Amino acid sequence: MDKLTPYFPLNSRVKKGDIVSLVVTIVIYVVVAAVLGLLFGLLSGVPVLGFLIGIVGTLVWIYEIVGIVLAILSFI
Numbered sequence: 001m002d003k004l005t006p007y008f009p010l011n012s013r014v015k016k017g018d019i020v021s022l023v024v025t026i027v028i029y030v031v032v033a034a035v036l037g038l039l040f041g042l043l044s045g046v047p048v049l050g051f052l053i054g055i056v057g058t059l060v061w062i063y064e065i066v067g068i069v070l071a072i073l074s075f076i
Helices: 009-013 019-043 047-075
Strands: none
Touching: 009 019, 019 047
């Protein structure tokens, strides 16, 4: 788990058994996903950028899902 900390810095805040730190971390991931989703939605209308935004959006979604799963595993 320590090897993943540089890639998921928010998960270092989650402490075992501390529900508040888990909820705060998950809320941060969800808010970032919502803001980026809105931004990607606006930029996807541009014909050339639409394909690239789709790829970047998928990669960001995967990063956030993995971050949430790792936060839950850190909590447990």
